[in-house]
Amino acid sequence: LFRSQIAGQAPEAWRRLMTKIAESLIGYLNAQISAGAQAVQLFDSWVGCLSPQDYRRYVLPYTRQVVQGIQAGTPVIYFGTDTASLLELTKETGSSVIGVDWRTDLDSAWARLGDVAIQGNLDPVVLFADIPEIRRQAKRILDQAAGRPGHIFNLGHGVLPDTPVGHAKALVEAVHELSSRHPGNV
16 A cells, blocks of 8 residues: 555655655754754654565655754664564664664664664553562563663653553663663663
């Protein structure tokens, strides 16, 4: 559907649309940096729906354009959901950090990506569990990161509606406490 109805039948329209979106994002993100942001994140929540071939052809060039257009020296985090089949391609964006969701183990991500900073990847549903389980899961993620430099602990997506605020706070406290045992983690 994607290839045939949008990009495949009207490749010039697709190119113009994506170029306009990329230029707008570059302007917006650089304005955020000028206003004080120390890092920016491209959050591509539907990218995992694409095949590697479609991602390489229809998305990667424009994502790379955005990353290259960001003010030099500013870290760029690139995060997409359900990207296990695209992981190596996401590294080709030139981003400083690759975000992974809960479907990809950190060990597997590092094995496939090499020496790169990774953000992730606790399943946000864990925040509905009891606090001891939240702590166990936080420890599991931090143990997988094993103190590697550049790991940024994060949910493998956003905070879900109705997440208990106390559970989110408990996660933050657990990560602070447990990551002191793994000094490479952020």
